[in-house]
Amino acid sequence: MKEWIVTEENNLKDFTDSHDPQASFFFDRLLKAREIKINGERVAAGGSRTLLKSGDRVCYYLTRAQEEMTAFDTMYEDENLLVTDKADGVNAEAVYETLARERGAQGVYFIHRLDRNTRGLMIFAKNAACAEELKRAFKERDVEKTYLAVMKNCFSADETRQTAYLAKDAARAEVRVSGKPSAGAEKIVTGFQPILKKGDIAVCEVFLHTGKTHQIRAHAAFLGHPVLGDTKYGDKALNKKYGKTRQCLIAKKITLRFSGDSPLAYADGRTFVSRYGFEEYGALPV
Structure with missing residues (x-):
C-alpha cells in the first residue's frame, strides 16, 4: 500500500500526478476500480478532481507488476547534472518530486517540462549555480533538442x-x-x-x-x-x-553547448539519447 499525507489543498489527480510517477501510469485504472481511498473512504469512479485538504490521507495499492514498471530511468548523473528518460503517461512534476524526496529539496532543481504523454529526456540541475546556467542555456537556445x-x-x-x-x-x-x-x-x-x-x-x-x-x-x-x-x-x-x-x-536527443567560463563547460558537446523510439514502424537511425 502507498500512503501520502496532504500538506496543502489540491485535487486528487494533480496531487497524485505530482507525488508518484508510478501512479501516473495507472491513475485512471485505479480510480475506475475505486482502489483509491481518502481518509479510509473509497473515491467515486468519477472523482479525479476530489478536493484534498491539508492532513488528508490518500491510500492506494499497486500490484507487483505495476510497481515494477519503470516510470523513468536515470541515464546520467554527476555532481552538477542529472538526466532522466521519462515514460509517456508520467507527469514531469512527479519525476521531480521523486528525485527531490531521494536527494532533498536542495539536491535537485526543476529546469524544463515535458508533456505528460511525451516520452524522453529531461535534465535537472543538482545545485543553484548550475540550475541558473541550465535555465539560461535553455532560454538562449544553447541546448539543442531533437x-x-x-x-x-x-x-x-x-x-x-x-x-x-x-x-x-x-x-x-x-x-x-x-x-x-x-x-x-x-x-x-x-x-x-x-x-x-x-x-x-x-x-x-x-x-x-x-x-x-x-x-x-x-x-x-x-x-x-x-x-x-x-x-x-x-x-x-x-x-x-x-x-x-x-x-x-x-524527446529523443539533447546536446549541451557551454562556453569555457561556464560551470558546465566540461559538458560542452555532450549528447544524451533516449532509449525510446518508433521501431514498430521500421529501422530508424539513432
Missing part, C-alpha cells in the same frame, strides 16, 4: 523549416497557431525532417528553434501533419485507425 514524431502524411523538401505564430488560449488550456502575426501571438520556428515514410504516416525528426508550449504538436497540426495519437490537436480518424490515444512524440 524530437521524434510520427505524423500524418509527409513533408516535401521545401517544408522542412517552418515559421508561424502561436498564441495561448488559457480558457481552453491549449494554443492556437496562425500564419500571420496577431495580438498576443509569438513567432515560432520548427524544423521537420522526414526519415521514414509508411503509407499515410511518416516518422520525422523535429527541431525546436523556438520553445513554446505545445509548439511541435500545434504547429504540425496547423501545417496539416498532426502528430499521431494527439487527442488535443490531432486527427481523430487517424488516431482511431492506428489505435493511438497518446501522442507519438519523443
